[in-house]
Amino acid sequence: MSVSAAAFAVPFGSQSVLVIEDGTGKVLLEKNADRVVSIASLTKLMTAMVVLDANQNMDEMIAIHQRDVDTLKHSTSRVPVGAKISRRDVLHLALMSSDNRAAASLARTFEGGTVGFKAAVRAKIRALGMTHTVIEEPTGLSPANKSTAGDLVKMAAAAATYPTIVEMTTDAKDMIRINGRRVEYRNTNRLVGAKGWDIGLSKTGYTEEAGRCLIMRITTAGKNATLVMLNAKSSSSRVLDALNIRRFINNGESPVMAKASTRKPTLRKRAKVASKQKRRRR
Secondary structure (H helix, E strand, O other): OOHHHHHHHOOOOOOEEEEEEOOOOOEEEEEOOOOOEEOHHHHHHHHHHHHHHOOOOOOOEEEOOHHHOOOOOOOOOOOOOOOEEEHHHHHHHHHHOOOHHHHHHHHHOOOOHHHHHHHHHHHHHHHOOOOOOEOOOOOOOOOOOEEOHHHHHHHHHHHOOOHHHHHHHOOOEEEEEEOOEEEEEEOOOOOOOOOOOOEEEEEEEEEOOOEEEEEEEEEEOOEEEEEEEEEEOOHHHHHHHHHHHHHHHOOOOOOOOOOOOOOOOOHHHHHHHHHHHHHHHO
């Protein structure tokens, strides 16, 4: 099956999709893979790589500062200002739970501060050959952080070479010590740990501009593949795309279709229908 035919064979809810066979680089599925779009928290994979490349002390305690609070999108966080957390746990929170304060603190405490962090990110983008990518800040909250599905496959391949990133992004949940007590945090990708899924790398993303995004590396039917899905309209659509991609890889099984709504009509709607029927009878 050709790439173009394959794209039509699988009904995608995501606006951009790219599925690559690991090892060979063969394109299995593609849709708008060269379209430049906002990437939301997929950014945090780049943040993690740059932090790990810097060989900073992972046991060093980082104090979450007021400057780490999101004033752009006003997203919530379960990490309180003033909490002191090891850099390792901060990285874990940024990757597994996609916490924005955690990601912001990693850039703030980077050698050279945010200026040094941005310089390191630009150098990493160049080194990976991500020619259509711009990353301005560490969280992905800014719509200025943009890339293509093609570039993000390169980022995923690089991130998968870091055992720490692989481990942290594929934890379904973990207990993190916050201000002396253990708090449970969960993975933002509900497929991680789900029955039947063998996931080797994962990162979700969401902003209004970027829609629902997902990067995964999976093993299925003895095949290894990298999946990039960008700008889905809902979490359920993003999951459905992942399911259909996996079914396609598994010898081209038929796609799963979205179920029709089973919600009962409202009283107002039922009354309107009844009124129409009554008029017809007249």
